[in-house]
Amino acid sequence: MNIKLQKMLSFCFAKPTIILMFVFVSVCSLLNAITHHIKQDGTGNFTAIQEGIIAATDNDTILVYPGTYYENIDYLEKSLSVASLYIITPEDSLINQTIIDGNQQARCLKINECENASIIGFTIQNGYALESGVSESYQGGGIFIKNVANAWVSSCKIKDNKAFDCGGLYINNSNVILDGNIISYNRGIRYAGGLGFSGNNTTLQFNETNLNSIYLNYSATGSDIYIGYNIPDVVNIITDTLTVNEPDFFFIGPSHLCTISQLNSIIEPIDQDLYVAPEGDDSNSGLTTYEPLQTLAWAQTLIKRNDENPNTIHLAEGTYSRSLNNQVFPMNIKQGVIYKGISSNNTILDAESEYPFFFQYSRNQDEFSTLILKDLKLTNGECLDESYAGAINIYQADLHLNNVIIENCNGNIGSAILTQNGYCNFNNVIVRNNTGGKGICNTIEYNCPNPVLNATYINTKVEHNYPGVEFNGGAIRLGGHPNILGEYKAQIINCEIIDNYNDFFYVTGGASGLTIHDNIVVDVVNSTFGDNTLLYDTGCTNSVNNSELNIFNSILYNNDGYSTILWENALINISNSLIEGGDDNVNYQQTPSVINWLEGNVNEDPLWQNEGDFPFSLTSNSPCINAGTLDLPPEIELPEFDLAGNPRIYGETIDMGAYEYQGDSQSINENVIVIPEISQISNYPNPFNPSTTIKLDLAESGEIELAIYNIKGQKIKTFLNAYSAKGHFMIVWQGTDDNQKKVASGQYFIKLNVNGKEKAISKCILLK
Structure with missing residues (x-):
């Protein structure tokens, strides 16, 4: 009797519910099938597995004797059974001794476009499928199964394979039984380190007696198992061993597409x-x-x-x-x-x-x-x-x-960051010198069932981001859903968007600064847009389409093109901001669209420093000083410090832009002493390297202790520990402790105690 048929019938009695479909569709044709013997010593029909496959016809068996076969095997769309001697003598040693090794050149095994196929009793290792974007060349580093009516993967050790998607085993639009396999130590770059399956005609069955184990694989999405969105039914994953008990989406998922049963785990x-x-x-x-x-x-x-x-x-x-x-x-x-x-x-x-x-x-x-x-x-x-x-x-x-x-x-759509649907919270972030699309892209995917977008950027710099090969550069893109109304909002507070470049052209040029679209509301507060450039001067700094943009206390100056282009259903409200060119520098591209120029706006040179560490900070004659407003919507919270680490409010009221003017020390009348109303601490610069100046405003006399603490709460430096009168003090910290040793980079806290009570505390950051 043909070996394949003999083994299949014996399994039928041991596991009738599992093997029934294979017997039903295959027994008649197997009666006349041939077994091809593969022996590396030359005593069989062939010395290589692929040679046997080439010679075989549908329903033949390729019987492989022990050895390491450095091959990249293709069933050539034939219905075949490829098996080691394990199919005759089910001993694990035969699995370990019969190896298909892809030699890190291509995938180990491809099975596609056939009626019945099986792979039984092998170690399958070192397969590679990494040609991103090339059809069928980036899935299934170990085994690739596609469009197979009935496939059986049994008693195999699938390990150390790598693919762009599905490092160990990939299944698509096929009916597959997994029986007694170990899938481990495989790598998927994007999806499914161990096992991945998709397709609306895929049915996957896990043997409930001869259990599979899937563990210690790794991928960016679904390290052990990833289930494609178009699987028709919930999959029952029945296993002996998984990486952990009760795996979440890091290991297996999405969870609502499967049920999980396991006996053991590798890791606690x-x-x-x-x-x-x-x-x-x-x-x-x-x-x-x-x-x-x-x-x-x-x-x-x-x-x-x-x-x-x-x-x-x-x-x-x-x-x-x-x-x-x-x-x-x-x-x-x-x-x-x-x-x-x-x-x-x-x-x-x-x-x-x-x-x-x-x-x-x-x-x-x-x-x-x-x-x-x-x-x-x-x-x-x-x-x-x-x-x-x-x-x-x-x-x-x-x-x-x-x-x-x-x-x-x-990158492409986003040169640095791309999120689609969800929440973003940035604080003290720098996105710079990236190429491709916008530096930051937070949008809603069109097919998202429950869209939401809520983004907050505080004390963030987006600078020097440029076009790539296919995408057009620029700073930030924020977008809601075009057809589903929802909670789409963003805040850009105390941010600097400078020297970004865009080369897009459609009806007009692109936007170098901010692009918003599709039902989102964006608040821009105390932010600076400067030196952003365009290939086409018909473009703009900010583009608004079917959305609302509210600008407070901000500066748009020295950018190429229009300050703003308004597309259909755009609403912009601007108050207490410096907008170069005013309404004459706006392109009303489509209607209905409206800009409301509210109180306190100016069209002048902001008189930036244009040099030093903070070239977009204000000089003493800037029209932006004390020109902002604190009458802001209640949901807007200003940070404690500006982008230079200085107090965000200094003087009569807040300034425009991302930097607060701190006063001209040369203009202070040294004969007048102003006693502060409350005790305060600040330091400049912050972050700093190697030194920073601590400014102490002491509102009361008494026993004063001014000291530096590390993040563990340990006191490392004492500046003052004595009686002091109230007044203003300036102290330079050189980044050393009480033993004059340089301290490590990190966060530190400046604490003021007066008469044994804590009066003020301020955070500073040492960067090396």
């Missing part, structure tokens, strides 16, 4: 902070700075999700890249976790122009992906394909950036 997640260092080791515990892990991907896998009290992955000072210390980009997003470095200049993620840093882009996800980054620099990111950004890509986003720099990335 760690519910505490973990530490990572460039010189670390993934065999360390990661629990202290003395035993750091090396890779962020492994730290993500180990750390436990904790939404109520997020755990933190602490990144030590240094550069994290693939070539230096085996980092994996793009990274998945672990919910309930904070990623925190030492400072944005000293803790650097370098993607080496290969991939973006984070990518999670599932349309089906049933919760928002929360990504929290603090005190980091992301540099040299590269988009995955023409639809994405160079640094961060998230669908259903809850993105929080604090003290983060994103630079030198190349």
